Amino acid sequence: VVVAGRKEGSEAERRRRGGEQVESRMEVVEAPFVRVPFEALKRAAKERKYIIEEVEGVMGKLKKHASSAEARRAKEGEATTKDGGEAMDVDGSPAAAATASAEGSRGSGGEWESELDDLLGTLGGLKRKLGASTQSEGVQIGRCKARVEHLLSLGAYGSERALGWNKKRVKRLVVDYLLRQGYHRTALQAVEGDAALGPLVETEVFRGCQEIVDSLRSRSVGPALKFCRANASRLKRIKSKLEFKLRLREFLTLVQAGSMGEAVRYAQKHLGRWASVHQKELQAAMASLVYRPYLDSGGEGEGGRKGAAQERYGHLFAAAQWEELEKIFKRDFFALNCLAADAELALDLEAGLSALKTPMSSSAQRSKEDPLSVEALGKLAATLPFAKHSKSKLVCWHTREVMAEPRVLPNGMVYSAAACELLAKEGKIQCPRTGDVFELGELKKLFPV
Amino acid sequence: GVSVSEELKQSFLDMHLVVRELQSHNLMPALEWVKKQEKARQGGAGARNSSLEFKLHSMQFIKLLTSEGCKPALAYARQNLSAFAGSHMLEIRQLMGCLLYHNNISRSPYKELLSETHWEGIQQDFMRECCNVMGQACESPLLVASAAGALAIPTLAKFAMVMGKKQADWTQMDHLPVEIELGHAFTFYSIFACPISRDQASPDDPPMMLPCGHVLSKQSLTKLNKSNTKPFKCPYCPSEQKFGDCKLIMF
Numbered sequence: 001v002v003v004a005g006r007k008e009g010s011e012a013e014r015r016r017r018g019g020e021q022v023e024s025r026m027e028v029v030e031a032p033f034v035r036v037p038f039e040a041l042k043r044a045a046k047e048r049k050y051i052i053e054e055v056e057g058v059m060g061k062l063k064k065h066a067s068s069a070e071a072r073r074a075k076e077g078e079a080t081t082k083d084g085g086e087a088m089d090v091d092g093s094p095a096a097a098a099t100a101s102a103e104g105s106r107g108s109g110g111e112w113e114s115e116l117d118d119l120l121g122t123l124g125g126l127k128r129k130l131g132a133s134t135q136s137e138g139v140q141i142g143r144c145k146a147r148v149e150h151l152l153s154l155g156a157y158g159s160e161r162a163l164g165w166n167k168k169r170v171k172r173l174v175v176d177y178l179l180r181q182g183y184h185r186t187a188l189q190a191v192e193g194d195a196a197l198g199p200l201v202e203t204e205v206f207r208g209c210q211e212i213v214d215s216l217r218s219r220s221v222g223p224a225l226k227f228c229r230a231n232a233s234r235l236k237r238i239k240s241k242l243e244f245k246l247r248l249r250e251f252l253t254l255v256q257a258g259s260m261g262e263a264v265r266y267a268q269k270h271l272g273r274w275a276s277v278h279q280k281e282l283q284a285a286m287a288s289l290v291y292r293p294y295l296d297s298g299g300e301g302e303g304g305r306k307g308a309a310q311e312r313y314g315h316l317f318a319a320a321q322w323e324e325l326e327k328i329f330k331r332d333f334f335a336l337n338c339l340a341a342d343a344e345l346a347l348d349l350e351a352g353l354s355a356l357k358t359p360m361s362s363s364a365q366r367s368k369e370d371p372l373s374v375e376a377l378g379k380l381a382a383t384l385p386f387a388k389h390s391k392s393k394l395v396c397w398h399t400r401e402v403m404a405e406p407r408v409l410p411n412g413m414v415y416s417a418a419a420c421e422l423l424a425k426e427g428k429i430q431c432p433r434t435g436d437v438f439e440l441g442e443l444k445k446l447f448p449v
Numbered sequence: 450g451v452s453v454s455e456e457l458k459q460s461f462l463d464m465h466l467v468v469r470e471l472q473s474h475n476l477m478p479a480l481e482w483v484k485k486q487e488k489a490r491q492g493g494a495g496a497r498n499s500s501l502e503f504k505l506h507s508m509q510f511i512k513l514l515t516s517e518g519c520k521p522a523l524a525y526a527r528q529n530l531s532a533f534a535g536s537h538m539l540e541i542r543q544l545m546g547c548l549l550y551h552n553n554i555s556r557s558p559y560k561e562l563l564s565e566t567h568w569e570g571i572q573q574d575f576m577r578e579c580c581n582v583m584g585q586a587c588e589s590p591l592l593v594a595s596a597a598g599a600l601a602i603p604t605l606a607k608f609a610m611v612m613g614k615k616q617a618d619w620t621q622m623d624h625l626p627v628e629i630e631l632g633h634a635f636t637f638y639s640i641f642a643c644p645i646s647r648d649q650a651s652p653d654d655p656p657m658m659l660p661c662g663h664v665l666s667k668q669s670l671t672k673l674n675k676s677n678t679k680p681f682k683c684p685y686c687p688s689e690q691k692f693g694d695c696k697l698i699m700f
Binding site: 029160162163165166167169170173174345347348349350351352353354355356358359360367368369370371373374377383384385386387388389390391392393394395397402403406408412413414433444445446447448 | 584590598601603622631637640649
């Protein structure tokens with residue numbers, strides 16, 4: 001299944017690469033889009049591998065029982081061994097095998113029976129897990145396929161078709177952004193309205209994320225710790241500080257509440273193993289144990305100590321620390337799920353607004369077609385760099401077409417020859433911008449190169 | 450927080466309702482909208498609207514012809530298309546030709562008039578006209594901005610890769626470090642880049658025209674003039690020019 005999934009992915013990539021040079025640039029833009037379900041698929045496939053290994057282990061044990069039962073039966077001279085041996089084959093009937101060997105070993109006592117019953121139970125459980133794993137794999141494959149098809153349906157990628165190409169993408173980008181910011185209900189409404197959108201956005205993944213973020217907002221670290229335990233090995237691989245920070249936060253909450261004894265016990269139980277890795281932070285937190293009482297109002301004589309305590313340890317108890325935790329959690333969560341750290345929409349807009357930004361966008365002559373003339377977008381673009389142009393791109397003010405043969409009026413205004421023809425009336429021409437009237441003969445040819 | 454006026458929301462809602470009707474091949478709401486615009490614009494330059502109105506009327510004509518027959522279609526044409534005789538005679542002739550084939554247009558030389566692309570086209574045209582009237586951009590600004598971004602990102606990513614981590618934060622720069630070709634659909638203003646200095650024109654450095662017709666930026670012109678006391682030579686054609694003869698131009 002993994003091979004099939006990989007083949008699909010690489011074939012699509014090959015198809016894409018087979019296009020022009022410009023088409024391969026689409027990968028830079030869209031790579032994370034296909035990767036997310038693909039990575040999820042890889043994980044599901046690995047899980048399946050583990051389950052199969054467990055099943056094999058159980059089958060091995062059953063075989064041992066069966067062979068020992070055989071030996072006993074051979075000794076006792078009964079003829080049911082054949083059935084027991086055949087039923088040893090995988091897939092089909094572990095239950096039959098179990099009952100056969102149970103029969104065979106009936107003679108030798110109940111303890112075999114109970115062990116076999118246990119193994120039977122394990123097998124049943126594994127079968128269920130396998131079923132669930134296959135189902136989730138199916139879902140992920142479906143999503144991979146939908147996304148690859150979506151990308152192919154977008155068509156050629158290039159500046160001539162940019163607007164059409166992007167129309168299909170924009171909806172998905174907006175929903176993705178909504179999910180990231182936590183506007184779950186709106187995002188769901190959008191997905192319900194458009195069936196094709198479902199497999200293209202990570203509603204489930206973000207729902208899980210949002211639940212934990214909500215719990216952190218209500219100052220509870222429980223769900224977040226659960227997440228850490230469930231993904232311990234992967235978090236370790238990305239060198240995540242999340243669990244340490246969560247434990248530290250709980251410890252500091254206890255200190256803040258004033259229950260010093262409990263705090264110390266908590267620290268002994270949970271913070272000990274991080275001592276070597278995060279020593280400085282741990283030391284600061286421990287010191288806060290001592291200084292905590294000074295942070296309360298009151299204690300006139302301790303004025304100096306309070307100041308020092310506040311300076312050095314006050315920030316540990318600030319509300320901003322919880323927001324920090326949220327950020328750290330989100331970052332690690334996204335990393336684990338191969339999601340980009342920022343919303344794709346934000347990146348696109350940043351790059352796009354900058355590439356479109358000209359000094360005229362904020363002037364009085366701005367065109368309503370220019371996205372930067374929209375107040376909200378203009379604000380976003382305020383700190384972005386201007387676009388760089390090393391070649392002239394001239395557009396006739398009157399016809400809004402590419403300037404073909406520029407003509408200049410005596411007042412300095414320039415229009416294309418086609419525009420001049422349109423504006424000409426009875427041998428005279430009136431400048432649309434200033435209103436001055438000139439003779440047609442006063443037009444001069446211009447060569448801006 | 451971004452606030453959008455209720456009026457604007459309502460105008461867009463109305464527009465979408467009409468478009469939905471157009472999708473189910475109902476032209477009446479669109480025609481009503483056009484009539485309303487005509488009334489509001491009484492006496493003004495009605496020319497801009499006429500091609501949309503004409504298209505709507507001609508599609509209605511075809512629709513009547515295929516569904517109800519010659520007489521109603523002809524009556525409709527007499528009533529509505531005669532006003533466009535001056536500007537759209539060619540198309541009107543084609544529509545009249547259709548009358549001959551009213552029973553099986555799909556096998557006539559005019560079968561193209563029945564195609565679905567016309568319906569999609571009319572929706573686009575209507576939306577553009579509507580947005581124009583509302584003073585809004587014809588294409589969604591979000592769409593345009595993110596399309597530009599999608600084109601720009603590969604170039605910027607390559608720049609970041611080439612420059613390494615230290616200098617790669619282009620968002621803090623004054624000007625983008627690389628040029629990004631977006632194409633005509635994204636050009637809303639004239640941009641003049643002096644061929645000599647390769648700098649973009651700005652209010653401090655506008656384009657100037659020399660008497661020979663060539664254009665340079667003011668700064669390049671000043672530099673050329675400084676080097677000689679005699680009249681300087683245009684860099685393109687070897688004709689001599691005087692500084693005073695150069696004129697400020699606006700594209």
